[in-house]
Amino acid sequence: MEIREIPVPDVGDSEVLVRIAACGVCTMEANLYAGRMTVYPAAAGHEIAGWVERVGAKAAGLDDMPAVGDLVTIDGLPRCGTCRSCRAGQSAICVALQGHKREDGAITMGAGLADYIKVDASRVWSVGDTDPAVAAMGEPLACVVHSLRRGGFRAGDRVTVVGAGYMGHLHLAVTKALQARSVAVVERDEQRLAAIAAAGADAAVTPGDLSQLPRADVVFVTIASKEAIAVALASVGDGGRIVLFGGSPDGPPAELPGYEVHRRQLTVTGSFSHDPEDWRAAAELLRGGALTGRLETLVTARYALDEVEKALKQAAETPVYRVVVTP
Ligand SMILES: [Zn+2]
Ligand SMILES: [Zn+2]
Secondary structure (H helix, E strand, O other), X not given: OOOOOOOOOXXXXXXXXXXXXEEEEOHHHHHHHHOOOOOOOEEEOXXXXXXXXXXXXXXOOOOOOOOOOOEEEEEOOOOOOOOHHHHOOOHHHOOOOOOEEOOOOOEXXXXXXXXXXXXXXXHEEXXXXXXXXXXXXXXXXXXXXXXXXXXXXOOOOEEEEEOOOHHHHHHHHHHHHOOOOEEEEEOXXXXXXXXXXXXXXXXXXXXXXXHHOOOEEEEEEOOOOHHHHHHHHHHEEEEEEEEEOOOOOXXXXXXXXXXXXXXXXXXXXXXXXXXXXXXHHHHHHHHHOOOHHHHHOOEEEEEOHHHXXXXXXXXXXXXXXXXXXXX
């Protein structure tokens, strides 16, 4: 890991310069630091919030375009715009999602662990007046909004969330805010179970106690394991939907019970990353302020930019919700 000094970038006509206020350390950054992901050299940090410092001439003044001084949450993961998925409006599964080369040779995968960032004006979203560490949760929130959309979530749905980690908490917070009938959480770890019960889950049980739960209209699986998928199949109601949100390339394959899916009309779908419309909704959830208290409790630690290695180490080596770097 090294810190590089590079000039503050110039912005083009359709770009925005943002002074970074906070950047969350996600699994990608933790994996890059720990050597579990080896795309080097990578300029990482894709959960970004900051204050707009300059807006390019073509973007300035457009309807709903952030203005100088606004706190924004940033979609820092570049999409190509030209692959088949992008052209079909599914930029979440863009083939070029792994980033592009910066002038200094670093592969940009957010590049938010920095003082400044230049982004396309289409990728900044005003969030009003909120804690920047919370505003930096725009990216994971957009992932969760995407997950709800993939699962066809509607107000009044009974929800079950499998896993009480950071993403489990965000699914609880967002489905509650959008009027789920009830939200139950299934988790193995007693401490995490107690924490999510305190955060407002209607029920919080271990995988052995599924019979206590109402059958769910939609189940969000936020951890990657064979057991988590089995829990989802056992807790979903007839006609229900299962969203595989958590995933790992080396996770064990699960068996799909074909007859059950057929006879009970189940839908099993995947959710990965986010599309622009998910960002609009996520920014609005942040701006509304209803989630702020819940989200603040998910900030495990805050570090200054010159302590970035400590932040990466903590996220890579210990259980955390979110470690946030605040330049
Ligand atoms: Zn992330
Ligand atoms: Zn693409």
